[in-house]
Structure formats: C-alpha cells, structure tokens
Amino acid sequence: MTNSSTDVLQPAADPRPLAAEPPPIRRPRRRRTKERPAPFRTYHLFFYLLLGSIVVSTASAFAWVFNVSMKTNREFLGTSPWELAEGWRWENYANAWNGANIGAYFGNSLFVSITATVLGVVVSVVAAYPLARVQFRFNGVVLAVFLMGLMIPWMVTFAPLYNLMQGFGLLDSRIGLILVYATYNLPFNVFVLTGFMRTLPYELEEAAAIDGASPTRTFVSVILPLMGPGVASVAIISFLQNWNEFFYALLLIHTPEKMTLPLGLFQLGQAANYGTNWVTLFAGMMMTVAPVLIAFALLQKQITKGLTVGALKG
C-alpha cells in the first residue's frame, strides 16, 4: 500500500492468469464451521505461543510510542525506555496538532486521499464496464495495457513524471498529487472490477435492452447497483494506499502547507533528529496511527477480503 510498500497491493505480478478467464468460483468448504473454534489440541499451544508473542511485541511497540508521547523531552532522554510517563501530557498532542502542523497535514491527507480515491474508483468502474462486458477488437490489448501497471515498478518513471508535472504547473500542488494517486490506483481497480463484473449474468443487458434502456442507462441503473461489494473493497484499498503513500508526496510536494501526513511526519522526524522535540513527533505519530487502526478494527473483514478478491480470483 505505500509506495514501495504500498505496492504490496499490486497483486498479480504474474501476468498469465490475467489473460485467462477466471476459473469457476470455488466455495471455501470450511465456511460453515468457521465461526466455531476447533476443540483444543496440544499442538495448538505452539500456535497460541507464536501468535501471542506477535501480539505482545506489536502491542508493546505501540504502547511504547504512546508512553513516549506522554513524556516530556527531559523524561524521554533521562529515564529508561521502560519507565512509565509521569503524567498525562496531552499538551504534547495539542502542540503537535497546532505547533507542528499535524492538523494541517491531516486535513491535506483527508482531502487528497478522498478525492483521489473517488476519482480513481469512478474512472475505473466506468472503464471496467466495456472491458469486462463488451466485445471489441482491442479489448484484450487495452486491458493488458491497464494491467501492465501491476507488473512494472512505478517508481522508475519518477524523473519524467517530475518534468511532466513541472510542465503542467502541477508541481507542488495537491491537484497534481490527486491525479497521480488516482492513476496509480487504476490498474488494481480495473483488475478487481473487471473480474467482478464478469461474474454478473449476461442476461442483464439483454433484458435491459429489450426494455428499451440505452447501454449507458443499463450501466447506471442495472450494473452499477450490483457492484456494491466490489466498489467498496476497491475504494477501501485505494483509500488506504493513498492515505499512506509517501514516495510521490515526497517527489511532488515541497511546501509544508500542502504536505500530507506521511510526508509531514517525515519532515518532523528529520527536524527531531537535529532539534530536541521528540515527544511532539511521537504525539504526531500516535495521531496518525490511531484513526487508521480504529478504522481497520471496524473494517477488518472488508479490508482483508478486498485484498484477497484482487489477488486470488474467485
């Protein structure tokens, strides 16, 4: 989802299955019993230990960040990393939000991610429709061009992209960043949505045509309403990617007022290296992490399902 890491979300590195028709959907047979935990076996102890240690280490990393965000700079330097903060220093958060501009970064991130996600999803739903359900001569070629983006590392094109944005006057502008993010979401979106649309019965269009609906009308009133789950998972994944993206923000945005959260936090981190204002950085990190983790806790199912839908067809 992030750049190099956000690219994790680019699923089908292997182009072969893309060209082939998706195989018939195989229902996972375990689904039925899924809800009930299995009876305890001795070897399960090993699993509990393994997973438990992951939980403990991850949770302690987050707890440590939270703890530091409640310390003063003197405490941070003077006490051992284990020691609990002396008091609740919520003013660190206020300082980060106002003084260190986290509030502004947060607003920029929201604006950029939401707009880019909406643009990317709308454009790719519309494009996926003819690619998935209308036969025309260059259908396969056009689809392959779209999906090529899943395979080629995007970052290698950064130099020409930089020049291009400069030429358009879109350097250091949020609009430019939005356009790049929306494009960057396209291959994955088109891949998932075409796969999803192909699973709908073809009689839909025929019936609509007999009723006298134009193809556009058919798309809007018949196909789109059926695309809910597909659109939802694509939108969630795109949003996460855009929210976390770092590389293009670093490349294209230079003024602090226009920075998104990852970039702003990076700048803050650089400043903390040379200055002494660590606790503000930690408060900033907490504020970046908390909403995403809460959203993830609520949407866990959709997010993980959205991922698998893309990568493993069916």
Place this chain on the structure above:
Amino acid sequence: MLRKAQRRIIVPFLLPAFVLLALFFLYPLARTVDLSLNEFSRTGSMTFVGTDQYERLVGDPDFMNALKNTFLLTIIGALMLFPPAVTIAWALSHRLRGERFFRFFVFAPVVLSVAVVSIMWKFLYHPTLGLINPALKEVGLGALAKTWLGDPATALAAVTFVSVWHGIGIWVVLLCAGFERLPSDVLEAARIDGAGEVRILFSIMLPMLADLLRMLLVLWVVQSFQAFAFIYIMTGGGPFGSTDTVGTLMYRVAFDQADFGYAAAMGAVLVVLMLVIAKILNKVMKRDELQY
C-alpha cells in the same frame, strides 16, 4: 442491435481512465527509455548519447553496490518473510480461539504508513533511547545489543526486517485464503491415515499451494526491487552505502546530481532485471496444474 448500441459507449467509457494512464504512467514510462539514451548537462540541455549511460552503469561502483544491496535485500527479505508468514497463516487456519484478535495484530502494521513505521522503528532501534537494546539487556542478552542502523554489518538486515514486519500481514492474509481453499476431504483423509500436522503442512498443503507461493514470491521481488521509502527514511542509504539500493541511488542521482538521464537508465535496467527474474521464477517453480 444490443452489440451495436454497446459499441458506442466503448470510447467514452474508456477515455477518462486511459487519458490518466497515458499521461501519468505510459508517457513517463516511454520517456524513461528516451531519457536514458540522452545526457543532461547542468544547464538542462539534452544530447543524444545512445547507450553510453548503460555502459557507464557497468563501471559504476555505486550502482554495482546498490544493485548488490537490492539483491541482498530481496533474498534476506524473502528468508525473513516466507517462513514466518507460512507459519502464521498455518496457525491461523486452525480455528483457534480469538482468531480475529490475532489477525488484527498480524495485519495492523499493514494499514500504517511507511513513514510512520520507519520513524517508529528508527527509534526502536536507537541504541540508548530505543526499546530493543534495553530489552536485550533486560533478558541477559546484552552482548547482542548493537547500533542496529549505524553498523554497516546489520543496517541492511535491520531495514529489511522493518519492511517485512510492515508487510507480512498481506502475505499472511493471502496465504490464509489459500489454506482456506484447500479441499478439506484431502486433509481429513491424511489425518485418518495418521499423518501428523507438520507432515500434512509440508507434504500436502504447501505443494498444493505451489502456484500461490510462486505468485507471492514474484510479488515480493517486484516490491523489494523498488524499495525506497523505508531506506530513505531510516538510513538514507548509509552507513557507508551499506543500505543504498537502486531506488535510493536513483533518487539521489536525479535530484542531488540533476542527472535525470543516468537515473532513467538505472530505472530501465531495474525493470528489465525484474521482468527477467519474474520470468525465471515462473519457469523454475512452474508445476503441472494440480487437479483437486
């Protein structure tokens, strides 16, 4: 009638997406190749130099070092990623109590920004203020304490570990989906025949998931070849170039030395190398389609 009417929507429906893709991806991609065949002077003028840039790459110790590190990162990362990911996914496929809770913690780092994760780990690795060295001392392993990111011997592995920690959730989720799809009658039959769980994993589950594992490996290669953000934030390529990858070197060459043509040549080499490796992996790991 229907077909004819449908044809009319093809172009208008495809156009917006195609324009975006052409402008911000296809054009820069083509331009990358073009740039790599030219040389930029400081004033910004371009002269055609053919394959000179590529020849320069071969003799450039910085590029060779970056390339070596990129490969190292890919290999070390794969070793750090796949055994734990398979084990975790295997554990999660046993319908344990609190599965949702475990899944949350395994996947949680994925939803965090690379920037946050990198800054957080930079501090966790900090020799005195961080969490790792004091923790090692606490359990009596003080001898293992290191300046993780400051020592050329450990820096690359330390950075790689963070990127694995961040992304492992995705691999686990995909592997879990794979495990879930395995036909339960086959596994049941093995159990009845008295096969142990470990045996079932290695002799039945993993072979049946060979295709998925191959895809995940290629995915890892694609991702680690463009490793940039983690390194840029945590070490900036240092100490002594020990974590410099093609990604970070490219960025430096383009913006510190304003040599866009040379950076583009590196990018082109990276893409070609990646496609070749993906091809090789596909060939080597290709198996006959299992029917089940």
